[in-house]
Amino acid sequence: MTTPITKYGAQLLKDELHRLKTIERPETITAISEARAQGDLSENAEYDAAKEKQAFVEGRIMELESKLSNCQIIDPSELDAEGRVVFGSTVELEDLDSGQKVKYQIVGDDEADLKVSKISISSPIARALIGKYAGDVAEVQAPSGKREYEIMDVLYV
Structure with missing residues (x-):
């Protein structure tokens, strides 16, 4: 099953994977060697701490590689959904009770972060918005x- 992810979200995963492979993994290997040199294991x-960290790093590398190989990268700026709310779109909303206006981008579970107005495609609000148009409630x-x-x-930005 492919999982949708925005171009930005995929880049975040790629950056983390690169950091784990080029920095964390070598540092952990060095720490294991140094600890092993101290004698009685x-x-x-x-x-023990270095081996535990190694297990975490390797597990996270496998998880990221799996996510990246099973994802469908979507560039919101290239969407043509004819004004419909779809994955990757940014939606400006007005709460009809309070009059409060909010703006959310609908993204994948891994990149959802309410602090930066990114909501998960699986959230109740995103599910209610998908398929609707400006002017709909x-x-x-x-x-x-x-x-x-x-x-x-x-918006498709």
């Missing part, structure tokens, strides 16, 4: 109850 906390079941948002604009 049965009571060597540095050796989306009903979202929030923990505080049902909320209604009017879609003010749909």
